[in-house]
Amino acid sequence: MKKILALLLVCTMLAGSTLCAAASEGSKSPSAKDLQEKIKELQDQITAMSDSMTKQADMITEQSSKINEQNTKISEQNDKIAEQSDKIEEQNDKIIEQNDKISEQNEKISEQNDKIAEQSSKINEQSAKIDEQASTISQQASEISKKNDEIKDKNSTINDQYKRIENLANSVRASSGSGGGGSAPSSRDVALYRSNAVTYGSNTISQGGHVEINGGKSNITFLIAVPDSGTTSSAISLANNLGGTLINVVTVGSPIAFRSAKVNFYITGVNIGDNIAVYQVQGGKWVQLQTAEIRKDHVVVNMTQVGAVAFIRVPVLATAVN
Numbered sequence: 001m002k003k004i005l006a007l008l009l010v011c012t013m014l015a016g017s018t019l020c021a022a023a024s025e026g027s028k029s030p031s032a033k034d035l036q037e038k039i040k041e042l043q044d045q046i047t048a049m050s051d052s053m054t055k056q057a058d059m060i061t062e063q064s065s066k067i068n069e070q071n072t073k074i075s076e077q078n079d080k081i082a083e084q085s086d087k088i089e090e091q092n093d094k095i096i097e098q099n100d101k102i103s104e105q106n107e108k109i110s111e112q113n114d115k116i117a118e119q120s121s122k123i124n125e126q127s128a129k130i131d132e133q134a135s136t137i138s139q140q141a142s143e144i145s146k147k148n149d150e151i152k153d154k155n156s157t158i159n160d161q162y163k164r165i166e167n168l169a170n171s172v173r174a175s176s177g178s179g180g181g182g183s184a185p186s187s188r189d190v191a192l193y194r195s196n197a198v199t200y201g202s203n204t205i206s207q208g209g210h211v212e213i214n215g216g217k218s219n220i221t222f223l224i225a226v227p228d229s230g231t232t233s234s235a236i237s238l239a240n241n242l243g244g245t246l247i248n249v250v251t252v253g254s255p256i257a258f259r260s261a262k263v264n265f266y267i268t269g270v271n272i273g274d275n276i277a278v279y280q281v282q283g284g285k286w287v288q289l290q291t292a293e294i295r296k297d298h299v300v301v302n303m304t305q306v307g308a309v310a311f312i313r314v315p316v317l318a319t320a321v322n
Contacts, residue, residue, distance in 0.1 A: 244314035
């Protein structure tokens with residue numbers, strides 16, 4: 001603005017100088033009125049130019065103000081952008097940190113998956129073994145079931161024998177009363193049936209329980225009863241063939257099946273040092289049994305089955321089959 005005013009002033013001065021020069025050269029001197037008009041005309045032009053330039057200056061000032069305002073807003077926006085950029089950078093750092101944690105977790109998950117796969121493989125192996133064991137157990141159970149059936153059959157047979165022995169004992173008990181002695185079958189009678197005892201002549205034999213079954217102690221009692229007359233006659237013949245004397249012959253029964261039994265028989269008149277041979281009917285023949293012990297009034301016998309058993313006093317123990 002100052003430059004524009006200075007320019008107008010210079011123009012005014014030049015115009016005045018021009019008029020003065022023209023007057024000094026002998027030209028027709030302009031009148032004062034002309035000069036005033038010229039000056040006024042110049043002043044009007046200067047004023048117009050000044051107004052125009054003032055308006056332009058105002059516009060420039062206004063535009064400058066707007067530009068400054070816009071610059072201020074831009075600066076504020078730049079500050080906000082810088083702040084947002086810092087936040088974004090901070091978020092990026094957090095995201096990177098989270099990604100690192102996720103990567104670490106993925107590695108752990110991968111390790112766990114490997115362990116699970118290994119455990120699953122072991123479980124499958126164990127399942128296969130269990131299936132194999134189950135198959136073996138099933139086969140064993142089938143075999144045990146068959147053996148149980150066999151034992152049931154044997155128990156049924158034993159029960160039948162047990163009932164037959166009871167029936168024989170009851171029959172003998174009902175028909176007893178004639179008494180007698182000697183060695184003939186007709187002289188036999190039943191004594192102390194309720195105590196599981198049988199007499200033959202002057203001898204009494206009984207079984208008081210505690211039979212050892214399959215090598216173990218038990219409370220099992222073997223039932224004894226008088227056998228049929230044919231068995232008794234056969235026992236007497238056996239004793240004669242051995243050169244001995246029949247002490248007693250009984251039919252032995254068991255309430256259970258067994259593989260081996262160690263039976264303690266109470267027999268009156270037996271002394272330590274006596275030779276007592278024990279025979280049992282097996283398959284229609286008399287087979288000698290092993291005597292585990294002979295002591296006062298007791299003979300302990302090893303048995304593998306039930307049936308008729310004869311006790312014979314002999315001069316010398318010998319093995320015989322009849």
